[in-house]
Amino acid sequence: MQNWPLTIAAILRHACGVNGDRVVTTATGQGGYRSTTYSELGEQAAQLAHGLRGLGVTGDQRVGTFMWNNAEHLAVYLAAPAMGAVLHTLNIRLSAEQIAFIANEAEDQVIVADGSLVPLLAPVLPLLTTVHTVIVTGGADTAALSGTDITVLGYGDVLAGQPTQFDWPEIDENAAAAMCYTSGTTGNPKGVVYSHRSTYLHSLNTCTANALDVSSSDVVLPIVPMFHANAWGLAYAALMAGADLVMPDRFLDGASLIELIESQRPTLAGAVPTIWNDVMNCLEKNPGHDISSLRLVACGGSAVPLSLMQIFEERHGVYIQQAWGMTETSPVATVAKPLPGVSEGRHWEMRATQGRPMCGVEIRIVDDAGHPLPADGEAVGELEVRGPWITGGYYLGRDAEKFDSGWLRTGDVGRIDADGFVTLTDRAKDVIKSGGEWISSVELENLLIGHPGVLEAAVVGVPDDRWQERPLAVVVLQDGVAHTPEELREFLADKVVRWWLPERWTFVEQVPRTSVGKYDKKTIRARHAEGSYEVVTL
């Protein structure tokens, strides 16, 4: 067979060639949208590549993005890797210091930024050590970016007059295409570098029927940010499949998303449970909206509560499919597609798991000494994964011990059943160790969120004199609904073993979240330790 490299340029040529008439639509706010075709996007990418070359970007230098999900971000997704440079998506929700640390460590040369993000980028600029140019989209006022020796250019000016064709170089499929830092939920952010090949194979697998079944009949809505593990591969998958894309830009609140779904009628969307929770609550308060154009919603990043899946399906006709992955795994590694011909109970049991591995990903659980444990649905251990789109190490060799066995130690704890479905019970750092036994914070959270009066619930382990650790439930109640800790504990009583039932409860306005919308358990534990929570102990 021909040795034909699997590269982003190949995706670009395909998308902008045979799929050239497909459309990328970007939200502009208040029900407004702008559109561009894939062939126009390809021309934009070529112009940008010429512009970047003109600014001195060569070899595998890093081109940072500081952007929402929109057509320009997609143009950088294509241009930077296809020209041989490395796309580096920066997480706009981190602090200025963290963003600068990440951009400096990756030695970004140029950053392409959204005009709407100028205020967030301004405090980062004085901290940057390697970036020489910032390119700002949308003709925004860039006065706030002055005062350093970094050159600030307009996106339109960089593209103006550039040829709309680029002679994309031959690139080794194993060369770096993109990099992304972990969001740092449990530790410092670490860089993960994706190759052209890993990205190609991951996107291709995302398109398969056992994963998201992406095809040219789809209109794909990536709500998960393009700076969060490449929007779970949805952007490249849509380009490969010739699906239309709808980009929400910065309009991510429940009402805006519902408006976008009703007017643009996407068939496939991806976002973390927090987003769908917002959408669900918004729909409950404002009935009469129709989001049933969605044939499939991909959901993951944290455990997807069964109640959320059931409400979406029963009340809104929308099927939520859970998937599991990490920045380190490109990210999609397992997908919870239920097997046919099973009882309704087993069907929901399968849907509530983190899923089965896609072909190309191998998984196992191991004990503390690293010995494999049986996939019998009983044994609990740390999940390990390997495969062509699983990283073999972090950038600059950080945390090398996580890769010692040739597998990636995920830091996730759970069990695997005989059909290969993984159920995560916790992240290793969040497991609650009570009297030598483990309590699953995730399971308690999923059950609590099923209570009609509960809007959000996070459970963390807090020190306890007798049991070392006991669960503290941090609960946000639905507007105007009063519930007591006794009632909530009673609600859990027939669902888990007695010693799992939390005796410590606190009601808050909001659960602290990380930059990608996960419960920030480090902060919750710190707030509890400093006495910021009013805790009721039963």
Ligand code: ADP
């Ligand atoms: P961070 O590691 O900083 O949170 P990632 O976005 O890479 O950043 O998160 C990966 C982690 O998210 C996984 O290790 C796992 O703990 C969690 N996760 C992802 N998907 C799921 C899921 N479906 N259910 C439970 N946890 C999940």
